[in-house]
Amino acid sequence: MSNQSTSALPGYLAEEILLNPEKREFPPFDLSRLLGTVFKPTQGCKVCILTDFEDPKDLIKDFAFLGEEGFEVQKNAYKYFYEGLKEGVLDELGITGGEMFAYRYTYGSNLDMADEVWDTDGNQLSLDKDIYSVYDIVLCISTWSATAPLTAKCKEFNFRGATMHGMNDVILSSGLAVDxxxxxxxxxxxxxxxxxxxxxxxxxxxxxxxxxxxxxxxxxxxxxxxxxxxxxxxxxxxxxxxxxxxxxxxxxxxxxxxxxxxxxxxxxxxxxxxxxxxxxxxxxxxxxxxxxxxxxxxxxxxxxxxxxxxxxxxxxxxxxxxxxxxxxxxxxxxxxxxxxxxxxxxxxxxxxxxxxxxxxxxxxxxxxxxxxxxxxxxxxxxxxxxxxxxxxxxxxxxxxxx
Incomplete structure (x- = not known):
C-alpha cells in the first residue's frame, strides 16, 4: 500500500492499522455514549432490556441467573446495560424505564420469538402488549439474533431498538466502544x-x-x-x-x-x-x-x-x-x-x-x-x-x- 491514498484515512484506519488490525486502540465502553449516539434523540424515551433463557421464568426472577454458572451474554446485559442504566445513564440521556425482561430461547438465528416474556418478579407478560406497545427503545441482548423478528415488530408497534446477540468482553471493549x-x-x-x-x-x-x-x-x-x-x-x-x-x-x-x-x-x-x-x-x-x-x-x-x-x-x-x-x-x-x-x-x-x-x-x-x-x-x-x-x-x- 502506498501512502498516497492512505494519508487521507482517519487515524483509526491508518495504513499500519489496516495491515495490523490488532494495533487499533479503542476508548473504554461508555453506555451513555453508545445509546446517545445510536438513538439520538433519546429525551423522553422509555427503554427496556430483553434477554433469553431456556427457562426464563425461574432464571430472571430476582436475577437468579447471576448466581448460576455460564450465561455470559445475560450477565453482560445485566452488568453493562441494566446496572449502567440504573446508575446514571437514564438521567444523563433523559430516558426512563430500564427494566429487564426475559423470553424463551428460539434456538435459531432470527427465528420468531414466542409472545411470552417474564419480568424480574417472575410475572408472565406479553411481548406485544407489555413490551412493544409500552417501550420506545428495546435493547435485545440475547443468545440468538432477534434482528429479523424485531424489525417486523418495530414497524407494527412503532418502536426503535438494537439487537446485540453473543455479547462478550471483546465486543464490549471494541465493537460497542466505537463512535x-x-x-x-x-x-x-x-x-x-x-x-x-x-x-x-x-x-x-x-x-x-x-x-x-x-x-x-x-x-x-x-x-x-x-x-x-x-x-x-x-x-x-x-x-x-x-x-x-x-x-x-x-x-x-x-x-x-x-x-x-x-x-x-x-x-x-x-x-x-x-x-x-x-x-x-x-x-x-x-x-x-x-x-x-x-x-x-x-x-x-x-x-x-x-x-x-x-x-x-x-x-x-x-x-x-x-x-x-x-x-x-x-x-x-x-x-x-x-x-x-x-x-x-x-x-x-x-x-x-x-x-x-x-x-x-x-x-x-x-x-x-x-x-x-x-x-x-x-x-x-x-x-x-x-x-x-x-x-x-x-x-x-x-x-x-x-
Whole structure:
C-alpha cells in the first residue's frame, strides 16, 4: 500500500492499522455514549432490556441467573446495560424505564420469538402488549439474533431498538466502544463505491490450490448498509456491532466452500440462487449427509438471502456478529431475508424452526482451510477488485480515504 491514498484515512484506519488490525486502540465502553449516539434523540424515551433463557421464568426472577454458572451474554446485559442504566445513564440521556425482561430461547438465528416474556418478579407478560406497545427503545441482548423478528415488530408497534446477540468482553471493549457516527460515515463511503453493482464474483482458494468461484447477480440494486445509527423517530432496529454493506442476491450460481461447526469442510453447489448439495472435502461425511437431507426436505433452507462485506477494523471476537463486520471479510447467508428487504419470509419454509437467517462467514480465523483470493465487482463496463487475500483492495481503501 502506498501512502498516497492512505494519508487521507482517519487515524483509526491508518495504513499500519489496516495491515495490523490488532494495533487499533479503542476508548473504554461508555453506555451513555453508545445509546446517545445510536438513538439520538433519546429525551423522553422509555427503554427496556430483553434477554433469553431456556427457562426464563425461574432464571430472571430476582436475577437468579447471576448466581448460576455460564450465561455470559445475560450477565453482560445485566452488568453493562441494566446496572449502567440504573446508575446514571437514564438521567444523563433523559430516558426512563430500564427494566429487564426475559423470553424463551428460539434456538435459531432470527427465528420468531414466542409472545411470552417474564419480568424480574417472575410475572408472565406479553411481548406485544407489555413490551412493544409500552417501550420506545428495546435493547435485545440475547443468545440468538432477534434482528429479523424485531424489525417486523418495530414497524407494527412503532418502536426503535438494537439487537446485540453473543455479547462478550471483546465486543464490549471494541465493537460497542466505537463512535457510530464514524462507523456510519465509513460504511456510506464503501456503500457508494459498491452500489448498483450488476454482479459480484468470489474466488475461493483451497489448500491444494483449487479455485472455486461463486457468481452472485445483483441486478444493479442499491447497496444497503448496517451502520449502527437508529436516530430520529422512525421505527428501526440497529444490529450491533454494526459496520457492513450488503445486498439481497437476485440470483447465484457456482461453488463455495463451507466449514461446518464440527470442522468438516464441504463444497456447496449453488444453482439459481439455491444451495442444492454439499460434497465432502475433509471431515465427517455424516455432517454432509445431514445437510443434504435438510436441503432435500426443505429447499428454502439453502436459498441465498444475503451477500455482505465488513467495513470496520476490529479484533476477532469469535462471535460472527462482530467478526462479519471486519474490513476484508465477506459473508453469505441462507434463509429468511425479509428484514433486509428481501422476498424470503418465514411462511415459505416447511417448518417454523427452519426459517432462520444463517450467516456463512469467510474470515482467516473462521475459515483457515481456504482463502478468499479475490472478490470482483462488475458494474456496467467497470470492473473492480474489492478484496484480495482477506485484505481490502486499493479501490476500497481509496473510497474510504475520499
Amino acid at each position: 457510530y457516527e464514524e462507523v456510519s460515515a465509513d460504511a456510506e463511503k464503501i456503500r457508494l463505491a459498491m452500489t448498483r453493482a450488476d454482479s459480484i464474483e468470489i474466488d475461493f482458494e483451497l489448500e491444494d490450490g483449487t479455485i472455486l468461484t461463486a457468481d452472485l447477480e445483483l441486478g444493479g440494486q442499491e447497496a444497503q448498509k448496517s451502520h449502527g445509527l437508529c436516530q430520529g423517530t422512525k421505527p428501526d432496529i440497529a444490529n450491533l456491532p454494526a459496520g457492513e454493506i450488503y445486498y439481497v442476491p437476485k440470483n447465484a450460481n457456482g461453488k463455495f466452500p463451507m466449514k461446518y461447526e464440527d470442522g468438516t469442510l464441504g463444497v456447496l453447489d449453488v444453482v439459481n440462487r439455491d444451495v442444492v448439495k454439499s460434497t465432502l472435502i475433509e471431515g465427517n461425511q455424516a455432517t454432509i449427509d445431514e445437510h443434504n437431507a435438510r436441503l432435500a426436505d426443505d429447499p428454502m433452507t439453502g436459498t441465498l438471502g444475503e451477500l455482505g462485506f465488513g467495513t470496520q477494523v476490529l479484533p476477532v471476537s469469535y462471535q460472527d456478529i462482530q467478526d462479519e463486520k471486519v474490513l476484508g471479510t465477506c459473508h453469505l447467508a441462507t434463509g429468511r431475508d425479509d428484514h433486509l428487504g428481501g422476498d424470503i419470509v418465514p411462511d415459505m419454509f416447511k417448518k417454523h424452526e427452519n426459517s432462520t437467517h444463517d450467516d456463512i462467514l469467510f474470515a482467516p480465523h473462521k475459515t483457515p482451510n481456504f482463502n478468499v483470493k479475490e472478490v470482483r465487482m462488475n458494474r456496467g463496463d467497470q470492473k473492480e477488485v474489492i478484496i484480495e487475500n482477506f485484505r481490502p483492495s486499493r479501490f476500497i481503501i481509496d473510497a474510504i480515504a475520499s
